[in-house]
Amino acid sequence: xxxxxxxxxxVPMPRTWRLRPFDIGALLVGNALFIxxxxxxxxxxxxxxxxxxxFTAAGQLTxxxxxxxxxxxxxxMSRSPWLDQLFGMHxxxxxxxxxxxxxxxxxxxxxxxxTVGYATLDKTSPLGEIWTLLTTYPYVLMAxxxxxxxxxxxxxxVRLARRRLAYESWHGIHLYAYLAIALATAHQxxxxxxxxxxxxxxxxxxSLYAVVAGLIxxxxxxxxxALSLRHRxxxxxxxxxxxxxxxxxxxxxxxxxxxxxxxxxxxxxFLTANGWWRGHPxxxxxxxxxxxxxxxxxxxxxxxxxxxxxxxxxxxFAEGPYGVLTGARRTRPQLLLIAGGIGITxxxxxLEELPVGRGxxxxxxxxxxxxxxxxxxxxxxxxxxxxGQVRYLVGRRGSxxxxxxxxxxxxxxxxxxxxxxRDIYLCGSNQMMEAVEESLHVLRVxxxxxxxxxxxx
Amino acid sequence: MPRRGAITAFLTAVGVVLLINFKTPSQxxxxxxxxxxxxxxxxxNGSAAPSASGQPxxxxxxxxxxxxxxxxxxxxxxITGPAISYFFGTAQVQITLQNGQITDVTALQLPNEGQxxxxxxxxxxxLRSEVLSAQSAQINLISGATYTSEAYRESLQAALDxxxx
Numbered sequence: 001x002x003x004x005x006x007x008x009x010x011v012p013m014p015r016t017w018r019l020r021p022f023d024i025g026a027l028l029v030g031n032a033l034f035i036x037x038x039x040x041x042x043x044x045x046x047x048x049x050x051x052x053x054x055f056t057a058a059g060q061l062t063x064x065x066x067x068x069x070x071x072x073x074x075x076x077m078s079r080s081p082w083l084d085q086l087f088g089m090h091x092x093x094x095x096x097x098x099x100x101x102x103x104x105x106x107x108x109x110x111x112x113x114x115t116v117g118y119a120t121l122d123k124t125s126p127l128g129e130i131w132t133l134l135t136t137y138p139y140v141l142m143a144x145x146x147x148x149x150x151x152x153x154x155x156x157x158v159r160l161a162r163r164r165l166a167y168e169s170w171h172g173i174h175l176y177a178y179l180a181i182a183l184a185t186a187h188q189x190x191x192x193x194x195x196x197x198x199x200x201x202x203x204x205x206x207s208l209y210a211v212v213a214g215l216i217x218x219x220x221x222x223x224x225x226a227l228s229l230r231h232r233x234x235x236x237x238x239x240x241x242x243x244x245x246x247x248x249x250x251x252x253x254x255x256x257x258x259x260x261x262x263x264x265x266x267x268x269x270f271l272t273a274n275g276w277w278r279g280h281p282x283x284x285x286x287x288x289x290x291x292x293x294x295x296x297x298x299x300x301x302x303x304x305x306x307x308x309x310x311x312x313x314x315x316x317f318a319e320g321p322y323g324v325l326t327g328a329r330r331t332r333p334q335l336l337l338i339a340g341g342i343g344i345t346x347x348x349x350x351l352e353e354l355p356v357g358r359g360x361x362x363x364x365x366x367x368x369x370x371x372x373x374x375x376x377x378x379x380x381x382x383x384x385x386x387x388g389q390v391r392y393l394v395g396r397r398g399s400x401x402x403x404x405x406x407x408x409x410x411x412x413x414x415x416x417x418x419x420x421x422r423d424i425y426l427c428g429s430n431q432m433m434e435a436v437e438e439s440l441h442v443l444r445v446x447x448x449x450x451x452x453x454x455x456x457x
Numbered sequence: 458m459p460r461r462g463a464i465t466a467f468l469t470a471v472g473v474v475l476l477i478n479f480k481t482p483s484q485x486x487x488x489x490x491x492x493x494x495x496x497x498x499x500x501x502n503g504s505a506a507p508s509a510s511g512q513p514x515x516x517x518x519x520x521x522x523x524x525x526x527x528x529x530x531x532x533x534x535x536i537t538g539p540a541i542s543y544f545f546g547t548a549q550v551q552i553t554l555q556n557g558q559i560t561d562v563t564a565l566q567l568p569n570e571g572q573x574x575x576x577x578x579x580x581x582x583x584l585r586s587e588v589l590s591a592q593s594a595q596i597n598l599i600s601g602a603t604y605t606s607e608a609y610r611e612s613l614q615a616a617l618d619x620x621x622x
Contacts, residue, residue, distance in 0.1 A: 050544055122603055135481060136579060142476045172462065179469065183476065191575050277459050 002278035011327025014259035017082050021115060024086065028072065031208070035064050038201055042194045052120025059113030060193055066106030067390065069099050070150075070181050071212045078215040078305060079223075079319065080268075088324040090454035092284060097157070104154035107184075111147055139187035146183035149176040168278065185209070203317040224319040231258060233316035235270070236292060238308070241374045244299035245342070246308045247285060249292045250316050256290030261327060262353035263346045263425070263453070268295065279319060281455055283346035283427075285375070287353035296374065298342040325453040327354045332423045332449060335388075336416055337363045338407070338436055340428020341372055346453060347427055348375050351382050358387030362416055366407060368391045368433065391415060409442040420445050426452045520581060534558045538616030541608040545573040548608035552588075552616050562588045562613065567605065576602045584609050593617070 039061050045055040047060075076083070076096045083092055119129035134141045156165060156173050166174075181294045188205070189195045195202045231252035239247045260266075265283040269276055285296035297307050325346050335356050344365060351363060363383065367373045373392060383390045395402030404411070412419055420443055426436055433452060440450055533555050540549040546568030553561040562585050567577035580602040587596040594614040598606040 137575065138481050140481075141479055145472070145476055172465065176469075179473070183473070196574055197569070274459075277462070 007357065008198075008330060008333045010330045011261055011353060011355065013085065013152060013261060013326065013328045015081070017085065019082055019086060021086050024083070024388075031066070032068060034204075035068055036061070038194055038204075039064055039356070042198065042201070044180075044204040050121060051123075052117040055113045055117030055120060059110050059115075059117050061113075062106045062113060063110035063188070063192070064194065066103055066110055067181075068183065068208075069103040069106060069207055073099055073103060074181070075215055078212070079219040079322070080215055081219065081223075081322070084322045085324065088453065089322055090452075100157065102155060104150055107147060108148060111144070137187070139453040140191070143184040143187040145182035148262075149180040149183075153177045153180070158431065163300060202239050216357075220319075224317060227258075228317050231255060231318075233293075233318055235310050235312055235314040235316060238310050241296060243371050245296060245374050246299075247294050247296045248307065248310060249294050250318075251292045252316075255288070255293065257294075258288065258321075260284070260288045260293075260321040262287040262349035263325040263327070264321040264323035265346065265453075265455075266295075266322070269317040269319075270307065271315035272310070275306060276317070279317075281322075282325070284349045287349045290415040294344045296342070296348075318355075323453055325350070325427065325451050329451045330354070330423055332421060333357060334360045334418060334422040335362070336419060336422040336424045337361075338424060338426045338428070339363065339365045339435075340432035341367055342374070343428035343432070344374060344379075345427075347425055348379065350425055351379065351386075351388075356386060356388070361386055361388030362422075363388065363390040363405070364393060364415065365390065366428065368394075368396050370394055407432070407433065407439055409439040412436075412439050413443055419443055422449065424450045430454060494540065507553065533560075534620055536616045536620045538612035538619075540615075541611045543604055543608040545576075545604060548605060548612055550609060550612045550616060552613065552620070554620055559588060559592050559617075567609070573605075576605055580605055580609075588613060 043057060043060065045057060047057040051054065073096055076092045076099070079089075115126050115129050115133060119126040120135065122129060122132070124132070134144060153163060153174055153176060156170055162170060189202060195205055231254060233250050233252040235248055236251040237249040239249070241247050246362040262284065265281050266281040267281050269279045282295040282297060284293055286292075299308060323346070327350065333356070335354060337351060339347045347363070351361075352362075361383070363379065365373065365379070373394060374394075379390055382388075393402070393406040399406055416422070419440075422445075424440065424445060426433055428436070433454065437450065437452070533553065535551060535553050537551045538549060540547045547566045548564070548568075549566040551563045551565050552559055553563075564577075564581050564585075567581060568574060569577060580599045583599050584596065584606060588594070594610050594617055596606075596613075598610075609619060
């Protein structure tokens, strides 16, 4: 028994790529430097001698960098499995948020700086110059319309506005970013100092666009279509798990060939009249077994309510698999799974799949109410088979049975004394995960041992 | 929601089509300009001058106007102004005079790099028609191209001075 318990076995991913975070960083920084060099060559600070030249030069640089970050934004959201495996979608999304605001500021800066620069040069007022730019410079009106769209995307993503908007409205507005980027292209090539007369620069710039478009088409369109054609996914069964919680069983052809692991998720689209147009991420709630995929959904809005009325036989379109909360990330033989509410779903799948010696597995399952605890029978059975232990931490915080937060550092150490030597897989609400990460920090658990996935941003 | 999405997509498409169809003055003459690359650095009187045939100007002359002096009818003079360097590049004009009347003016050189090229292409026909109607270098500077207009005017004035000397 002791021999088994000290062995670490990872679950290898079915597909891997020889990419390191460094490669991606080098690519990003390399292109940024190339673009600055291009700006330098096509005027750069040499323009400072012209009246308004400082504005014009800065306007040129912000345009180049703003467009570059806009393209990077598209890459971050291209659902590339390479980036997902390196960083995880939740981290990509967090970067996307901040780079997005930077992009809007850079491009707004470009508009203002260029207008002021040209106005100074022409000895006119900036307002008059705006009119001249819009009506006499080719495609500048088009680019300005794109700017307005990008601004709308930025404004609706500010936390205050985002909270007031339905997800679908926010997402719909976000799609305009693609159009905005397309609309701005023509004026860059026609009047952009860097491109109008430099063939090499133009080829380089357009090839950036081509690569980004290729990634988006491959991973957002091609990959899900190929997957759906190959596996022909259908709803096989819909089962009530708890009040407001259902499991959907999905079957298809050759599921054993689907390159997916426990802990991962797909973005699911159910092909009903009212469901085909929106995709939502749900983790597999059972380890992939070649026969069926199971996802479990808690009724937390209109969409999940709709899914609860799914009919058997409904076609399913799945994009993925994504996610880094897998057995490939193992660093230690000892395991601790911490679930919050419906965040149990990927951990339930991992509980089944992760190789672990007897006595090295602990599951902490936090829920506000016993009605929120799902898979209780399955969990108890799996824990028994694998020689682990489970603790259900049920009750509203502050109530008589749960006077303090059971996931605070002191409580965690009491329940799992060797916590700093374990791999920790964590999934729950953002609030819960932040609290637990704080506790783990206090307990000096090395960050490399903490594995998480976030679904709300 | 899908219906609202369809309506929004339709309106967006209409907007984009309108935007694509919006043409600035320079775009209307774009095809013509791109053919008329301004060449010739120091062409003296009588040497082959660039043709002005690609110009969309309202008062456009037949291409034959800027022919070498030798082959021209008596009383026709072709004079090249000095090349005027200014920040964005060089401006140089060539004028054709017939019995003291300016019948044509061609820009032998104007900045042709980057954003300045656009300015050049836009303002050249405007300056040309101004010269033809003013019959002198007393022309209005074109807004948005003050420096180019000034250099153009300087080369033109020098050419006129040479002709009337």
